[in-house]
Amino acid sequence: MKSGVYAIIGILLGVFLCVAGYHTISGAVSFGNTLTGVTQSITPIFVLFGIGVIASLLGFAGIILEKHDKKIAAIQYLICGIFVLIGGLFIFGGIPAIFFIVAAYIAYQEGIQERKQVIEKESMIQCPYCQSLVPNGAAKCKFCTEWINKKEEK
Numbered sequence: 813m814k815s816g817v818y819a820i821i822g823i824l825l826g827v828f829l830c831v832a833g834y835h836t837i838s839g840a841v842s843f844g845n846t847l848t849g850v851t852q853s854i855t856p857i858f859v860l861f862g863i864g865v866i867a868s869l870l871g872f873a874g875i876i877l878e879k880h881d882k883k884i885a886a887i888q889y890l891i892c893g894i895f896v897l898i899g900g901l902f903i904f905g906g907i908p909a910i911f912f913i914v915a916a917y918i919a920y921q922e923g924i925q926e927r928k929q930v931i932e933k934e935s936m937i938q939c940p941y942c943q944s945l946v947p948n949g950a951a952k953c954k955f956c957t958e959w960i961n962k963k964e965e966k
């Protein structure tokens with residue numbers, strides 16, 4: 813669940829920086845409006861940073877998804893990263909995007925690791941005499957040296 817930690821940092825930074833970015837840029841625009849006398853709408857900025865905030869909050873979905881499928885969670889984090897990057901106008905979205913991409917990478921690696929462990933577990937059988945895990949297909953238990961009857965397994 814190390815990836816979850818990076819995702820939470822990504823969520824917090826994404827929300828914080830997008831809100832801060834919105835205030836900075838909308839402040840600059842309204843200052844520009846008073847200087848030039850030309851009224852420029854801040855709606856596009858609002859929409860963009862709104863996307864950034866929503867994309868960050870969607871990181872929570874990735875954390876939930878991790879319990880079911882790490883690879884899907886990794887894709888989720890990656891999408892969050894891309895949208896927070898765009899929504900946060902690259903400058904504000906860059907840092908949270910990095911955390912999301914790191915979270916995606918770790919989740920993906922953890923997913924591969926988990927799959928390996930499952931395969932390893934499945935290719936092992938329990939010795940009926942000493943309960944140790946022995947490779948599937950072994951005729952003799954290496955722990956208690958008992959002969960394993962394959963027919964008993966079925």
Ligand SMILES: [Zn+2]
Nearest residue numbers: 939942953956
């Ligand atoms: Zn044994």
